[in-house]
Amino acid sequence: MWSVLLVEDEVFVRESVREIISWEELGFMVIGESGNGTEALELITRDKPDLVLADIVMPGLNGIELLKQTRQAGLNTKFIMLTCMGEFEYVRQAMEYGASNYILKLSMSVGSLRDTLRKVSAELSAGSHRNVALLEADGIPAVVAASAEAPDTANPGPGGAFPEDEVKNPPLSGFGSLSGPVVSHPEISKIIEYIGEHYDRDITVKSMSRYVMMGENYISALFKKKTGHTLIHYLHGVRMEKAAVFLRETDLPVHEVGHRVGFPSDNYFIKIFKRWTGCTPSQYRHREE
Numbered sequence: 001m002w003s004v005l006l007v008e009d010e011v012f013v014r015e016s017v018r019e020i021i022s023w024e025e026l027g028f029m030v031i032g033e034s035g036n037g038t039e040a041l042e043l044i045t046r047d048k049p050d051l052v053l054a055d056i057v058m059p060g061l062n063g064i065e066l067l068k069q070t071r072q073a074g075l076n077t078k079f080i081m082l083t084c085m086g087e088f089e090y091v092r093q094a095m096e097y098g099a100s101n102y103i104l105k106l107s108m109s110v111g112s113l114r115d116t117l118r119k120v121s122a123e124l125s126a127g128s129h130r131n132v133a134l135l136e137a138d139g140i141p142a143v144v145a146a147s148a149e150a151p152d153t154a155n156p157g158p159g160g161a162f163p164e165d166e167v168k169n170p171p172l173s174g175f176g177s178l179s180g181p182v183v184s185h186p187e188i189s190k191i192i193e194y195i196g197e198h199y200d201r202d203i204t205v206k207s208m209s210r211y212v213m214m215g216e217n218y219i220s221a222l223f224k225k226k227t228g229h230t231l232i233h234y235l236h237g238v239r240m241e242k243a244a245v246f247l248r249e250t251d252l253p254v255h256e257v258g259h260r261v262g263f264p265s266d267n268y269f270i271k272i273f274k275r276w277t278g279c280t281p282s283q284y285r286h287r288e289e
Contacts, residue, residue, distance in 0.1 A: 002050040009058040037061025095215035
């Protein structure tokens, strides 16, 4: 059994977390509870739990400081942060200090908590402790991850501006070079698979970070490290590959092709296609005939 400490100043929330999960069924045992960070640090130092579920904002030490001081004490305890909607700057800091994950208290469900606990259990069983210092273990300095977030949109910015990596990317000589790269990281593989199957949907860095239950900055930096492309740049590449197939093999109008590969704006689809191929969709179609 993996030992767990619950740290939450709101008694109702703490009791709810304790009661909604069949801890032993998932291989965990709650060994203690605390309502403030100062007391929690004493318990962590004394009992050395495998996992701490900690609220970010609470009396005494807040959750970030609790995590920080736990690391400074040389303890590799895993942390899952409990947070409210407006605390994402704190979440970013927690991920930099090596938190495994975060869960929104207002939308917390049995399913999301169970999935997170299974993931932590698997990592503990493997003996990797990879998520204890998740960014550093994957070779991504925390300061890099904090600034490496890709533009969280697949659509142009104000005035039709393009993400910087799109503007500087030279036209590709062919399609398929971005499709389905082989990576060793399970979460990145999961994102790549999702994009391959749902490229026509509204996909953002934020939606993918929630899909794999990890921080946005961390996922941005890790995706770039593992694939060589930002997430949005990769998404556009997949969409361009699919668009090329439609243009070669069907008589669908250009605007319909753009819509089918996830671009609600005809003009934006045409501009992105031209930046990737050096020609408009219509020119590409005629060239391939």
